[in-house]
Amino acid sequence: MNSFYYYNPTKLVFGTDAVSKFTEYLPKDVNKLLLHYGGGSIKRSGLYDEIMNILKEKDIEVVELSGVTPNPKLSLVREGIKICKEENVDFILAVGGGSVIDSSKAIAAGVCTEDDIWDLFIEGREISDALPIGVILTIPASGSESSDATIISNEETKEKRGLENDLLRPEFAILNPELTLSLPERQTFAGIVDILSHVMERYFTNTKDVELTDDLCEATMRTVISNGYKLVKDPKDYGARAEIMLSGTMAHSGILGLGRQEDWASHRIGHEITALYGTTHGVTLSIILPAWMKYVYKTNIDRFARFAKKVFGIEDSSKTQEEIALLGIERFESFLKDINMPCRLEEEGIPYDKFQLMAEKCAGTGTVGRFMKINKDAVIEILELAK
C-alpha cells in the first residue's frame, strides 16, 4: 500500500426528502448564489420551481446561468466567472449532472483568480481559493458531486482538460434517487459505464498489498453491474436507482483509490474522442475500456483473472489464468451490450482517419496511464482494437 493523503468534506444528503433540506447546508453568510444548470429538464420535472421557491423563502438572491451542455464548454465557464465577479456571487448551486458540476467548479476556481481560467487547466497550476459550491444531483455518473476534479472542453482548440484540487470538493451533495427515475436510457447507462470506469481506473494497478481497496472496488463493480441489469428490466426501480446513485458517489470519492497507483489512460483516450466528435463521455469509455483491456491485460494477467473471478464470478479450473482473464474481458463487453452501450467506434459513427491526431494530442512524446505506460503508438493500437 502506498502512502496517501485523503480529505473529503462533502456533506452527503441522501433520500427522497433531500432536496427540501438543501439550504441547511449553505454557508451562513450566503447572500447571492449562482444557480447553474443545463437545459429545460429541471424545469419540466418541477425541480427548478422547487429550488426557486425554497431560495425565495430564505431570502437568498439568485443569479441564473443555464445552458450547460455535455462536455461543458470553456466559453460558458468564462461567462459564469464574469457574472459571478460582476454580481458578487458568493455561492454556486449546481443542479444537474457531471457537466453542470464541472462547469460550476471551473467557475468557482476562476472567480478567485485574476488569471484566465484556461491557463490553470493547461499549466496544471495549483489553485489557492475557490467559491464554495453545492450540488443537487440529477444524473449519477461523474462522481463530481464529491470529487476534487473538474473537466472542461475548450471548443476553440478542441481540447478537453482537467483540474484537481480539494478546494473543488462541493460543500454538499443532495442525492435524491427519485430525480433519476425518469432519466433517458442513454444517460442512465452511459452514467453506469462512467461509474464503473471510475472504479476500474483505480482497480487496475500494480501496487502490492491493497487487499481492502481491491475488495471494496470489486464490491462496487458488482453492485453497479447487478443494478445495471435491474434498470434494463425496470428503469423505475427505486432501489436500483438508489444503489447506482450511492455507487456513483463512492466510485469517485477517492476512497477506492486509497494507497493505490491509479491508471486513467482510458479516460485520456476517451477525452480525445469527445474533443473531436462530441461523443458522450460514458460512451467513449464503453468503447475504449474493452480495447484498453485487450491491449494491456498481459502486463498483469493475474489481476485480470482476479477481475474475472471476483466481479463476474468466473470459476473454471480447466482454464488457464490467461483464458480466465480473457473471459472476464468478454463478460464485461457482454454487459456493455446488455445495457445497450456501444463497444466499437463504428457504432457511434466515429471514423478511423484521425487516430494519429488523437494519439498525438493524448500522449504527445510521453505516455498516459500507469498500469501500463501507453505511448502514442500504443494509443493507436488501442483505437485499432476499438474498430
Added chain:
Amino acid sequence: MNSFYYYNPTKLVFGTDAVSKFTEYLPKDVNKLLLHYGGGSIKRSGLYDEIMNILKEKDIEVVELSGVTPNPKLSLVREGIKICKEENVDFILAVGGGSVIDSSKAIAAGVCTEDDIWDLFIEGREISDALPIGVILTIPASGSESSDATIISNEETKEKRGLENDLLRPEFAILNPELTLSLPERQTFAGIVDILSHVMERYFTNTKDVELTDDLCEATMRTVISNGYKLVKDPKDYGARAEIMLSGTMAHSGILGLGRQEDWASHRIGHEITALYGTTHGVTLSIILPAWMKYVYKTNIDRFARFAKKVFGIEDSSKTQEEIALLGIERFESFLKDINMPCRLEEEGIPYDKFQLMAEKCAGTGTVGRFMKINKDAVIEILELAK
C-alpha cells in the same frame, strides 16, 4: 436504503512518513496544544521525542496530560478540561489508541461548555462546539480517529456512556502502520475484534436494498479476517498491519452504515461488562458477539446465511439456510479462537452473579439493538449463552 446524512472531514495521512508531516494539518492559529497520551509506550518507542521535537521546531507551546487508561476515565477528562481552560489551550493532539482519542474528544467538548461534561453524556445533549483535535494513531481498533463518537467511563458510578457529534471528528488522523508493528498480541487482536464489531454492528440489519454497503461490509470483514490470520503468523508483516489500520478507520468512518439501520446491542452489553470488571473493550465483544449471534440469528436467517457464505466462503448445497447460518457463527468463533481471543466469560474470569444488574443497567425497562430488540431478559439470555 434509508435516507442519510454523512459528513466526515477528517484528513487521513497514511504511510511510514506520516508522523513527520502532522503540523501541516494543524489549524494555522494554534498557539498552545494539549498533548494527551497514555503511559510510557510512546516514550519507549521514541514517538514522544519525535513529536516534541517537531512541535519545538514549529514554536508551538505544549501542555501535557498523560495517564489515559483503557476505558478512559471521567476524572482524567475533567482534569484535561480544567487544564485546557486554565492554560488557554486551542488544540488537542491525541497520541495513542481509542482511549486516548475518546478522552481527547470528551475534553474537547467539555472545554466549550460551562456544564459538567458528564451531564452531556447522561442526557445525550447536543454539543454546539468543541476544540479541534488531531490524532497520531498507535493502535488500530476503535476507529475513533475519524469517527464522530467518544465513550467514557465514570469510575464512581461504574457507567460507560457515549456521545456522538460531527464536531468530535478529528481534524486529521496520522496513520503510520509501522507504529503498530510492536503492539502486544492482546492489543493487536482485541483491536481486530473491535474493528470487526464495528462492521458487524452495521452489517446485521433488516434494512432492504442496501446491496452496495452489504458488499462493502463483507469486503472489509474478509480483509480484517485474512490479515488477522497473517498477523498470527507474523506480527511484523507491514502489509497486514497496513490493511488492518486502514480497515479500522474505514470500519467506523460511517461509510459502511450509509442508509442502514444499525444495531449496537453487542456494544451496549459489552460496555456493562467493562464497567463492572474493567475488561478490555475488544475482549468483551469477542465474548458477546458470538452469544448475541446465537440469540438473534433466527430473526433473519438469510442474513446470517449470507454472512457465512460471503465472509467465510461457506458453500454447501446439502445444507439448509439455517445450517449454513449456524456454520457461519461457528466459523466466526473459530476465527476468534485462532487469534487467541476468548469467547466465554469464564476465560476472562468474569463471574455469573451480576447478569441481572448488567441487564438492568443496559436495557432498563426498554430495549437495546435494532436488528432484534433486546430487552433485559434477553440480555440475561445472551450472557447465559456466553457462559
